[in-house]
Amino acid sequence: MAERRPPISGLFDQPIQVINVGVPSFSDDLKRQGVPVRHVDWRPPAGGNKRIQALLRRIKNGEKTS
Amino acid sequence: MDVEQANKKALQSIQSAQPVLVGIDTAKNVVPGMTDNLLLHAGPPIGWDTMSGPLRGAVLGALLYQGLARDEKQARELAVSGEIQYSPWHEHSGVGPMAGVSSARMPVWIIENKTKGNRTYCTLNEGLGKVLRYGAYSTEVIDRLKWMEETLAPVLSEALKLRGEINLKAMIAQALQMGDEVHNRNRAGTSLLFRELAPCVIETHFPDKDKRKVLEFIHSNDHFFLNLSMPAAKAILQSAEWTEGSSLVTTMARNGTEFGIRVAGLKDRWFTGPAQYIKGLFFPGYSEKDANPDIGDSAITETCGLGGFSMASAPAIVKFVGGTVQDALNFTQKMYEITETESDSFQIPSLDFRGSPTGINIIKVCELGILPQINTGIAHREAGIGQIGAGLVNPPMKCFEDALEAFAEKYF
Known part of the structure; x- marks a missing residue:
């Protein structure tokens, strides 16, 4: 009986092109191995600070609290 | 509250401002609220107890210069006696580089924003070496300050009357085309100013030896223009104070202990945190352990889209502050992410004459986690x-x- 391969396996049968989002060292590692990679400099809003995220939401939504 | 509309209104004030050098006078005559027992300083409010070394030194020097103390011992006693008041320059329509300490007798440049009529002030630059703004208060420092009061200021004041007003916005714009960012590189700006003033200095009634010394003094100090770029930037940003609902920064300033900002829509309020240590290049014989934390009102240039925000205009500056020319380009590019628009007047040749990043928005700074980039001198x-x-x-x-x-509390 032939082995069933998950569909994602096909991805590795062809040259890989990578978009890396966030941590730059992942992108650097791939570059060193000669893998074409495009890095996107992304961070969670307010660096993940929940208090600041809530303030930003409040301002953006124009919520008036009293 | 429509923050976007409020910011547009503040930006309109900033873009349309026309800072012009109109004259020189004694601080007591023109600076709002100036009195004989008041010393103005850089940065947010601070008392003697928490002042850093250079600021304390400048206070002692100003008390000696002002004639309020005979010697260092008396100056130290007076500084803590409660008889001397301390107040930020920014709360008196002015700015001071480094320690920024000014007393009532000191001559100041007068800058007027011709669009709104608001006036700003700054002392004249003392040059390099042992100077009050770095906290020096030896006899040579006090003697130089007296020469500035008795000769430099009167000669330049008369020269300015002969020359007429000088448009500083146009001069700063030109300096950016010539490799300055008008914070840590002011060589072009100083040269442009010298070109305007020199013929009129010659025409004043003062003795030739005084005129020669005045011209040599300006010629020998590449930072002479800094004390004009700063109050010009202040005049531009002051025009946006206090725009109701605006989240744009109008002040960034440091007193050597704390860093403080003010926001157009949050009238008179300071928001402070600890002043940081500067990463850069040290002169021979010095290292990070000798450094004072960040100090001075000169970050008003960055607040106005100049200085670190316009480093792409000044590739030669990386030899002074560290990094590469590519870093300078990157710093400017990054500042577009936290600003609202591009300057109509200040253009950056290396970015195909793109306007400098203008209008720091606290919402963008907090959301993106990108902090304003400042380049600056390091004080011992x-x-x-x-x-x-x-x-x-x-x-x-x-x-x-x-x-x-505070902005969310006030408006939402």
Whole structure:
């Protein structure tokens, strides 16, 4: 009986092109191995600070609290 | 509250401002609220107890210069006696580089924003070496300040009357085309100013030896223009104060202990955090352990889209503050992410004459986690030693987060 391969396996049968989002060292590692990679400099809003995220939401939504 | 509309209104004030050099006078005559027992200083409010070395030294020097104390011992006693008041320059329509300490007798440049009529002030630059703004207060420092009061200021005041007003916005724009960013590189700006003033200095009634010394003094100091770029930037940003609902920063300033910001829509309020240590290049014989934390009102240039925000205009500056020419380009590019628009007047040749990043928005700073980029001089932590290097620094994020909280509380 032939082995069933998950569909994602096909991805590795062809040259890989990578978009890396966030941590730059992942992108650097791939570059060193000669893998074409495009890095996107992304961070969670307010660096993940929940208090600041809530303030930003409040301002953006124009919520008036009293 | 429509923050976007409020910011547009503030930006309109900033873009249309026309800072012009109109004259020189004694601080007591023109600076709002100036009195004989008041010393103005850089940065947010501070008392003697928490002042750093260079600021304390400058206070002692100003008390000696002002004639309020006969010697250092008496100056120290007076400084803590409660008889002397301390107040930020920014609360008196002015700015002071480094320690920024000014007393009532000191001559100041007068800058007027012709669009709105608001006036700003700054002392004249003392040059390099042992100078009051780095906390030096030896006899040579006091003697130079007296020469500035008795000769430099009167000669330049008369020369300015002969020359007429000088448009500083146009001069700063030209300096950017010539490789300055008008914070840590003012060679072009100083040269442009010298070209305007020199013929009129010659025409004044003063003795030739005084005129020669005045011209040599300006010629020998590449930072002479800094004390005009700063109050010009202040005049531009002051025109946006206090725009109801605006989240744009109108002040970034440091007193050597704390960094403080003010926001157009949050009238008179300071938001502070600890002043940071500067990363950069040190002069021979000095290192990071000798450095004072960040100090001075000169970050008003960055607040106005100049200085670190316009480093792409000044590739030669990386030899002074560290990094590469590509870093300078990157710093400017990054500042577009936290600003609202591009200057109509200040253009950056290396970016195909793109306008400098203008209008720092606290909402963008907090959301993106990108802090304003400042390039600056490094003061020795002890009074009187002077500048020991230059480099790059950011404000503490706390200033922006606290301002954001106050902004949300007030308007939402």
